[in-house]
Each structure stands twice: as C-alpha cells, then as structure tokens.
Amino acid sequence: TQLLEQSPQFLSIQEGENLTVYCNSSSVFSSLQWYRQEPGEGPVLLVTVVTGGEVKKLKRLTFQFGDARKDSSLHITAAQPGDTGLYLCAGVRGGETSGSRLTFGEGTQLTVNP
Amino acid sequence: DTAVSQTPKYLVTQMGNDKSIKCEQNLGHDTMYWYKQDSKKFLKIMFSYNNKELIINETVPNRFSPKSPDKAHLNLHINSLELGDSAVYFCASSRGRRTDTQYFGPGTRLTVL
Numbered sequence: 051t052q053l054l055e056q057s058p059q060f061l062s063i064q065e066g067e068n069l070t071v072y073c074n075s076s077s078v079f080s081s082l083q084w085y086r087q088e089p090g091e092g093p094v095l096l097v098t099v100v101t102g103g104e105v106k107k108l109k110r111l112t113f114q115f116g117d118a119r120k121d122s123s124l125h126i127t128a129a130q131p132g133d134t135g136l137y138l139c140a141g142v143r144g145g146e147t148s149g150s151r152l153t154f155g156e157g158t159q160l161t162v163n164p
Numbered sequence: 165d166t167a168v169s170q171t172p173k174y175l176v177t178q179m180g181n182d183k184s185i186k187c188e189q190n191l192g193h194d195t196m197y198w199y200k201q202d203s204k205k206f207l208k209i210m211f212s213y214n215n216k217e218l219i220i221n222e223t224v225p226n227r228f229s230p231k232s233p234d235k236a237h238l239n240l241h242i243n244s245l246e247l248g249d250s251a252v253y254f255c256a257s258s259r260g261r262r263t264d265t266q267y268f269g270p271g272t273r274l275t276v277l
Contacts, residue, residue, distance in 0.1 A: 092168070092254050092268025093207070136205055150264065151220055154207040 053077075054141050056155035064163050066128050071158045073139035074121045080142050082115055082122045083152070087136040098142075129162045136160075167191050168269035170255050176275045177245055185240045185272045187255030193267075194260040195219075196238035198230060201252040201271070213238055214260055245276045 054075045063069055073082070081100040085093035097106050099115035099122060106113045110133075112125040122139055136159050140152040168189045177183055189196060197220075198210045211230040212220035218230070227243040238255060255269040 087205075090270065092256070092271055094268070095265045098265070138207065150258065150261075150266065151212070152209060152266065157205045157207075159205070 054139055054153055054155035056137075056139055056158050058158060059156060060159050060161075062161040062163065063129055065130055067162075069126050069129055069160070071124045071137055071139075071160075072121070073123065073155050075141060076120065077141070078119050079153075080119070082119070083140045083142060084113055084122070084124055085138040085140060087138060087157075093136075093138055126160075129160075131162045131164050134160060134162050168255055168257055168267050170253075170269040170272050172272060173270065174273050174275075176277065178277055179245055179247060181245050182241070182243045183245060183274070184242070185253055185255075185274070187238045187240070187269060189236055189255075189257040189267070189269075191257055191267060193257040194235060195258050195264075196232065196235075197256040197258075197266065198238065198240050199254040199256060199268075201254060203251070207254070211238075211240075242274075245274075247276050250274055250276045 054073055057072050081098055083098045084096045086096055087093040097113045099113055102117045102119045104115045110127045114123050126133055136157050138157045139155040143151045171186045195214045197212045199207050200210055201207045210222055210224050213232045216232045229241045232238045252271045252273050254271045256266040258264040258266045
C-alpha cells in the first residue's frame, strides 16, 4: 500500500501568519494533487504538480513537488480566515490507461483565527 | 448548475438494512468514482467505472455493489449495513485520463444505528 503521510494533522494559527503543510511518501508518484475540503462539501482540486522539483503558485499558496516525486509541500503566506479548511494531498499512480487512482494523505485541518 | 450530485445528502438507517446512494454527473465525463471518508477524514477510493465498465475495485466487502446504468450515473448499493459502514461517501467524476481533475460531489453522510 502506498501511504501518504501529512503533517501536521491539525494547525491553528492567527491571521497573517505563514504555514507549511508537508506530504511525504516512500513511494514515487507520477503526479501529486492538493485538494481543499470545506465542511459538508466534497474536496476541490487546488493544483496538480507533475514534474520533480516543480513549484506552482496560486495567489498566496505555493506548492512544491519533491525532486524524487515522493513528497510535496504547501506553503501559505499571510493566512486569512478564508483559508480555513481541510487540506488533502493525493498521489496519482501511473500505469492506468483510464481514470486515475488517487491515494490520499490523512489531511491537515487548518484553522485561521481572525 | 450542479456538476456532480448525490442523493440523499443524509441517510440514517438500522443495522442489517439495504440502502442505495445515487450519483449523477452532467460534465460529460467518462470516468466515475466512489470514495469513503471515515470519521478521521481519511478518504479512500472504493470503485471506479469508465464508460460503464468497472476498472478499479479496491478491497471492499461484497456487500457494496456499484452499478452504472450509463456514463452519467454511478449508484452504490449496500447490503446488510453494519455499524462500521457509517461514513461520508463521495462520488466523483473525471474525463478519464490519469492526470485529469476529479470533481467531487457534496457527499452522502451515512449513519448506521
């Protein structure tokens, strides 16, 4: 089983602070995705990183894929209360000809206090 | 317009009952999925269908049976419900290629008493 370990599991910070969430695995993934889930809703894709060492920015969010494609990080600058939610990383396995098999991490519950 | 919809939103039932959850997508996608999210928010794939054909079947009890009448629908039928089946079940769809975005439905919270 290819497991993805996310840390920290819970994070409570004040508005304006920076934070980093980590996603680590002993396995190589063809790509890695980050999702955000709000209460009562399904996860929504934020970004997909494909190339080892790739860095993608989405406003105040910076995503990085490790050189060996085994780990990833999500950095949020100047967090805002609207960033509150459950952040999930998901590794995509290669080889399938149709569809994608996502292996999810355990999630990081982020709370940004005003 | 709702892209991926699920019914019902909440389902409360007794142990031993049989229940179904319905999923529909209006995105024209070829591939649909069922996921289970447990009380610790861990999300795990259960099944995937591509053009009505089962392509992913994780280690799920035989009591769970997906049915895809057409590309736009993937229903989940659960027999002889157990307490451990209590969870949030999410349907998702994608175009079918490995790196495509999966669009998730709002989830169905199943509570087995």
